[in-house]
Amino acid sequence: MEKAEKGLNSSERDGEDRDTPLVERALAGDFAAFEQLVKKHQARVFYHAMKFLNRQEDAEDILQETFLHAFKGLSSFRGDALFLTWLLKIATNNCLMRLRKNKKMDLISLDKPVEINGSELPREIMDWSQNPSDQRMESETREYLDKAIARLPEDKRIVLLLKDVEGFSNQEISQTLGMSVAAVKSRLHRARLAMRDLLSHYFEEREINKK
Template identity: 35%
Template sequence: MTDQNEVRLVKRAKQGDMHAFEELILQHEKIVYNVALRMMNHSEDAKDISQEVFLKAYRNIGNFDERSQFSTWIYRITANTCIDEMRKRKGRQSFSLEEELESEEGSMQRQVADAGETPEESMLREEQKSEILQALESLSPEHKVAVILRDIKGLSYEEIAEILELTLGTVKSRISRGRNQLKQEILKLREQDAHFIRHKRGKEGRQ
């Protein structure tokens, strides 16, 4: 969608044109869902968050500052909605190592090889992806959203600063700390896996 077309749609949506608003949402629904999915790690939660984001956008479209891009505004609503929901849930749920990890293509248990990949390469790629998603669960909502926007969605530091309404320095600091915590968590997960394998082999050897 061109910037000019987006500007026209926003102006019409502000005037109460539901079709214009729906077209804006259609252009951004995948972005909203994917960010929510990475943040919440569950497809049904991501769908619920997406609906809440679109409802908030509809209610507040009149307050949208047209000097910003609509995508930036939608990203901000999505990030804040996810952070709020994660804070509400804090302490009320735990992450299960046995739970299937969700991705845009489905659960992480499904291993679909890219063209030219050997089965071993495909399995390694999926294990690494699963490892990262699992490690993301250890981050605070604030660090998690910053890492997702930068390393998974590929946004610039400047774009993230605008979306989260933070200084550039704060964004860089959160991403750096989030990445360091991710590395530590991945190492911890690998140690746990190695311990489990050693324990299992020792148990089988005693049988």
């Protein structure tokens, strides 16, 4: 928990501080206060579910289930975690249940999974780390990141999402997914290598198109 919250930037932490009175008001029966919490956090929950499940229809269901679950279980929110962290944990559990259900229905993803080959380092590497998309994320880059993560095999996609997108610690991921920390780290490493490769192609092409 501690690490996930350290992952938040200062404005997010300030925003979280402002959640506490809203949670208290919602607990006292003020539905408008709960609506404010929903409006504030719906994007994080929705895109978490989108990346997790790769299907908008499922992500919309998870969004509804998560906030309904949060509303009904608000009294169990103890405030030792941030409200957003608590919500993302509910969403993650709902996503995992949905994945199991989808598997029983034998749904097959139409996305071609990316091949992961992390055994050798290419000799020529373009350093695109100084790319100007630093200041505020461009929508084109954001879209590309969504497409890239969607191409990862499910086991690696979920670990990358929980660690690098949502800021969970390796320990929390290990507990949530029921696997060892070593397995989490290994999947994360391979996922990051694959994402770096895809992003390298993307930034190289952008450079070529600029010329």
